[in-house]
Amino acid sequence: MQILVSIDDTDNLDSRGTGALASLLADALEERSWGKSSFVTRHQLLLHQDIPYTSHNSAMCFAADIQPHLLDTVIEYASAFLAGESAAGSDPGLCVAAIDCLKNRNLLLTFGNRAKQEVVTMAEAHAVAKEAGCHLSSHGGSGQGVIGALAGAGLRLGGNDGRLKGSLRMPAAAGRVSVAELMGCAEVDEIRTVSGEPLDGTEQVRLGDKVKTVMLAGKSVLLLEPVSGTGEIRWQTCAKQRLKCY
């Protein structure tokens, strides 16, 4: 059974981030042999004066493949984990969506997109979760984190939003590597140019610091941008600033 686990608003100014908790949760599922976890994605939600986010209003989500009879176990564990590990003053929310059991997938997708564009309420989030058929719960504070948690699940389900947490660990001779070698990274599903074209495996790529992938079409995609000039290497990994919009 494929599930999405999405959390939001677990941190405060001085604590570890929500992404760290998402990674710990993803690891915990595997350590307990409950399933296989996928990468964690970060989803930017609306920045607006009427939304009480700590500093950036982003939700974190990961997918996992678990045995169906363990769904309640995972939800109970994640709930207790958030209640115990979230920072003082935070308003943690948890969404667990079993993809094939959703009653209304489009509602969840729409909610995710709405939360990027308009102010939505906790009541709306709970109503959507109920109608869509996914778990949504708050674990402290005001409960405001349910909005981001649900939106994160919707955006991850859509598959075209967010950056992956972490960066590639890719040893490269003299800072260069081929597209084929990059495709050998477990964290890379696909390589494209920023304008969307695929690249031949023999193309050489200049590696920057902290190479990150983004989520496109449900995959972890490494985007490359052209190198200016007429040298041998025509492509390079994107600077952080180039990926800010994902």
Add this chain to the structure above:
Amino acid sequence: MRECVAGEFAGGQEDWRGAALLAATCPGFSFDVEEELVADDARSCYNCRYRRWTRLSFTCMQAGRPMPGSCHDNLAMERS
């Protein structure tokens, strides 16, 4: 350069040089978590855990560290 809302960095969200210049002399700078780093200049207000994004820019949440727009307007003028 847009007009600065009170308390916001006047450079908006993509004044990479300005945000790096500000952070260079800030005694309260502290890195945000990895997934929230967006600037290639490591030491940048855009990468600081006390940066709170707003719709068009950010505010600084360091206690006792207001962000008078005039400072950043001066920075912007120096660069232009």
